[in-house]
Amino acid sequence: MAFSRDPLDELVVPDGTEAKEVDLVTDGDVLVGGRSTIEFGIRGRNVLLGENVEVDGAIEAEGDCRLDMWCDIDDDVLVGQDAYLGERVHINGELKVAGDLDIGDDVDIEEGFEANGWIVIRNPMPTIVFLFVYLKHLLLIGEDDAAQQLISEMVDEDEEAETEPLVIPGNATVNDDAWRVSTPARIGSDCRLHGNVRAETIDVGADCNIFGSLRARGDVYVGNGTRIHGDLTTRDGDVVLEKDARVLGDVSCDTLDIAPRAEVDGTIRADGEITMGTTERDLE
Incomplete structure (x- = not known):
C-alpha cells in the first residue's frame, strides 16, 4: 500500500467492510489514531x-x-x-x-x-x-x-x-450512531455501515449500504448502486450521485450532478446548478 501523506489524515474504510452488530470486520489491517x-x-x-x-x-x-x-x-x-x-x-x-x-x-x-x-x-x-x-x-x-x-x-x-x-484518524468517534472525524472520509465498495458519517469530505464507493446520513463541509461523492438511508448535506460542497445511487432522504448542497437512474427520495436544495446526465467519473 502506498501513502503520499500522513496515512492518519483520512478515514479509510476498505472494500467489503461491515459493521456487524458489535464488531467492525475487515480482511486487512486496522490502524487507529x-x-x-x-x-x-x-x-x-x-x-x-x-x-x-x-x-x-x-x-x-x-x-x-x-x-x-x-x-x-x-x-x-x-x-x-x-x-x-x-x-x-x-x-x-x-x-x-x-x-x-x-x-x-x-x-x-x-x-x-x-x-x-x-x-x-x-x-x-x-x-x-x-x-x-x-x-x-x-x-x-x-x-x-x-x-x-x-x-x-x-x-x-x-x-x-x-x-x-x-484507518481511523486520531480523535475520532465510531459507533452505531455516528462515524465522526475531522478529516476526509473515503469508504470503499460493497461496505455495509451503520451510523451517520461526519467528515470534511466524503467519498463512497459502489454498491454500499450506509444506514445513516452523510454530512460534510466539502464535496460528497456517492458511487454506483449505493444507498444512503438518510439525508445528504454539505455546507460548501458539491454532490455527485452516480448511476443507480439512491438517497432515501433530502439532499442539500451547492451544485448537484445526478447520473442516469440515480434517485433522491426527499427534497433537493441546491444553491447552484442541478445537472442530470453522465458524471465526470463515469467518463474517466
Missing part, C-alpha cells in the same frame, strides 16, 4: 492502536496486535501471532497470544493472559507514534521509497496482500 473512541469490537489482520484509544468490545487479530500506552479494551484480546502492549494498558477480559508477548509496566488484564511464545516485561516503544513520526520525516525529506518500505514492513508484511487497511 490516538485518543479515538471505537464503540465496536475490531476484527482484522494486524491491529494497531495509538495512545489512549478506547475499544468497547473485543479485539481479534489474525496477525500481530499492538496497543500503545493507556489503551482501554472492554473485552478479550485474541492475537494470532505476536502482541505488544504499552504501559498502563487495561484489558477488561482475557489476553490470548499465539506467539510472543512484549508487555509494559502497570498493564492490567482482568481475566489473566497466556502466550505460547516468549514473554518479555518492559516498556515497548509506542508503535503508532514512532511509525508515523518517522514516516512524516521520510516524506518531508523526499524519501518516498523508504517510506513505502517502512509501511510494508510494519503494517503490510504480506507483500501479496491487496486489502487496504481500515
